[in-house]
Amino acid sequence: MADLVVEGGFPVAGTMRPSGNKNAVLPMLCATLLTDDEVTLENVPDISDIDKLVAYFESKGSKVHRDRAAHRLTIRHDFAGFAAREAELPLGMRAAVLLLAPAMIRTGRLDFDTEAKGCALGVREIDPHLEILQAFGCRILSSHPCAMEAPDVYRGARIWPDYASVTATETFIMMASVASGTSVLNNAASEPHVQALCEMLVTMGARIEGIGTSKLTITGVGRLSGTKATVPDDHHEVATFLAIAAVTGGRLRVESQVGHHMELILRQFGKLGLAFDVEEDAITTAGWSRRVTEPFTAELLPKIEAAPWPYFPADLLPQAIGVAVGCQGDIMFWNKVYEGALGWSAELLKFGARVHLSDPHRLIVFGGNTLRPAVVEAPYIIRVVVALLVAAIQVPGISRIKNADPIRRAYPDFVEKLTALGARVHWE
Ligand SMILES: CC(=O)N[C@H]1[C@@H](OP(=O)(O)OP(=O)(O)OC[C@H]2O[C@@H](n3ccc(=O)[nH]c3=O)[C@H](O)[C@@H]2O)O[C@H](CO)[C@@H](O)[C@@H]1O
Numbered sequence: 001m002a003d004l005v006v007e008g009g010f011p012v013a014g015t016m017r018p019s020g021n022k023n024a025v026l027p028m029l030c031a032t033l034l035t036d037d038e039v040t041l042e043n044v045p046d047i048s049d050i051d052k053l054v055a056y057f058e059s060k061g062s063k064v065h066r067d068r069a070a071h072r073l074t075i076r077h078d079f080a081g082f083a084a085r086e087a088e089l090p091l092g093m094r095a096a097v098l099l100l101a102p103a104m105i106r107t108g109r110l111d112f113d114t115e116a117k118g119c120a121l122g123v124r125e126i127d128p129h130l131e132i133l134q135a136f137g138c139r140i141l142s143s144h145p146c147a148m149e150a151p152d153v154y155r156g157a158r159i160w161p162d163y164a165s166v167t168a169t170e171t172f173i174m175m176a177s178v179a180s181g182t183s184v185l186n187n188a189a190s191e192p193h194v195q196a197l198c199e200m201l202v203t204m205g206a207r208i209e210g211i212g213t214s215k216l217t218i219t220g221v222g223r224l225s226g227t228k229a230t231v232p233d234d235h236h237e238v239a240t241f242l243a244i245a246a247v248t249g250g251r252l253r254v255e256s257q258v259g260h261h262m263e264l265i266l267r268q269f270g271k272l273g274l275a276f277d278v279e280e281d282a283i284t285t286a287g288w289s290r291r292v293t294e295p296f297t298a299e300l301l302p303k304i305e306a307a308p309w310p311y312f313p314a315d316l317l318p319q320a321i322g323v324a325v326g327c328q329g330d331i332m333f334w335n336k337v338y339e340g341a342l343g344w345s346a347e348l349l350k351f352g353a354r355v356h357l358s359d360p361h362r363l364i365v366f367g368g369n370t371l372r373p374a375v376v377e378a379p380y381i382i383r384v385v386v387a388l389l390v391a392a393i394q395v396p397g398i399s400r401i402k403n404a405d406p407i408r409r410a411y412p413d414f415v416e417k418l419t420a421l422g423a424r425v426h427w428e
C-alpha cells in the first residue's frame with residue numbers, strides 16, 4: 001500500500017477534462033459478453049478495476065485491444081472460453097457481481113464465490129442479484145460457493161425489489177435485454193451510469209423504455225449485435241476536482257458534457273459556501289465563503305443527504321465532508337445508502353476537526369475549526385481517500401494519507417492531474 005503526501009495551502013487552478021466514469025464503463029464492459037460481435041468503447045479510463053476485468057476476460061480467451069493513450073478498448077469474446085463454468089470473479093471490486101448475468105447467459109451453469117464486495121462500506125449484499133437471476137428462471141443449486149443453473153429459456157420477469165440498487169438494476173437490464181417477452185423493473189436505479197448502460201444496449205439492439213426513471217420496461221430481443229459506444233465523463237471526478245480546487249482558493253475550469261447531471265450536486269456544495277460559474281460545457285469554481293447556508297426554518301440543522309439518484313450521490317458524500325471541516329457553521333451528513341460508510345470519520349479529528357458520529361448513517365461536522373496537518377489512515381473506500389485529501393489540501397503544511405491506493409480504482413492519473421494544476425501531492 002502506498003501513501004499520498006500532500007503539502008496543503010497551494011491553489012489548484014487551470015483547466016482540466018475529466019476521464020470516463022468507472023461505474024459506467026464496468027457494466028458496459030460486462031455487457032459486451034452479451035454479443036459475439038466486436039464492441040469498441042471510447043473514453044475508457046485508465047483505472048485498476050478495468051485492468052482486473054480485462055485480465056479476467058483475457059483469461060477466458062477474449063480478444064482485447066486496449067489503446068491507453070487514445071482511451072479506446074476493443075473487445076470480442078470467445079464463446080468456447082466462456083463455456084468454462086467456473087467464474088473466479090475479480091476480487092476487491094463490486095462490479096464483479098455484474099459478470100453473473102452475462103456469464104450465466106453464456107455458460108448455462110455457473111459456480112462462483114460471493115466475494116463481490118468492493119469498498120468497505122457495509123455488507124454489500126448479493127441477494128438482490130440472485131433474486132433477479134431467479135426471477136428470470138435461474139436455479140440456485142448450492143450456496144457458499146454458489147452454484148447456479150440456467151433455465152432452458154429465459155422468460156421475461158416483473159420485479160419490484162426492496163430498494164433501487166445500482167448493480168442489481170444493471171443485472172436486470174442485461175438479463176431482460178435477451179430474455180423472451182417483456183420484463184418490468186419497478187424501483188429501478190437511475191444513476192447516470194445506469195443510463196449509460198441502457199443507452200449502449202439500445203445501440204446493440206435492445207428495446208428499453210423508461211431510461212433514467214424508476215420504472216424500466218424491456219422487451220427482450222434474444223440476440224444483440226456489436227457496437228461502438230462512448231463512456232460518459234465521470235460526474236464524481238468533476239465534482240471532486242471542483243471541491244479540491246475551491247478549498248484551495250484556486251479558479252479551476254472543468255470542461256465536460258455532464259453539466260446536466262451536476263445541478264443538485266452543485267446545490268449541495270453551495271450549502272458549504274462553494275460557488276461556481278456554470279456554462280453548458282464547463283463548470284468553474286468561483287470562490288468559497290466557508291459559510292454553511294442556514295435554513296429558513298430556524299430549528300433545523302443544515303444537512304446534506306445522500307440516497308439513490310436523483311438524490312445527491314453516496315459516492316460524493318465523503319468529499320463534501322472533507323469540505324465541511326473547513327467551514328464556519330455546523331452541518332449534518334446523512335448517508336441513507338450504506339450502513340458502514342462513516343466509521344472513518346474519526347480520522348478527521350487528527351486534522352483538528354470536530355465531528356460527531358450520531359449513528360452509522362449520520363455525521364455532524366462542527367464549524368469553526370483550527371485545522372492542522374495530520375497523518376491519517378485511509379480505509380478501503382475510494383471516495384474517503386479523496387475526502388481526506390480535500391481536508392489535507394486546505395491546510396498549510398505536510399499531511400500524509402496512509403493506504404491511499406484505492407484511489408487508483410476510479411481516478412486515473414489522480415496525482416499527475418493535480419500536480420499539473422499546481423497541487424503539491426506525491427506518492428510515497
Ligand atoms: C460498481 C458500482 O456501480 N458501484 C456503485 C453501486 O454499488 P452497489 O450496486 O453495490 O450499490 P447499491 O445501489 O446496491 O447500494 C449499496 C447498499 O446500500 C444499501 N441500500 C441502498 C439503497 C437503498 O435505498 N437502501 C439500501 O439499504 C443496501 O445495503 C445495498 O447493498 O452503487 C453504489 C450506490 O450508489 C455506489 O456507492 C457504488 O460506487
Ligand SMILES: C=C(OP(=O)(O)O)C(=O)O
Pocket residue numbers: 022023092093094095117118119120121315382383410
Ligand atoms: C463504492 C465504490 O465502488 P465499489 O462499488 O466498486 O466498491 C465507488 O466507486 O465509490
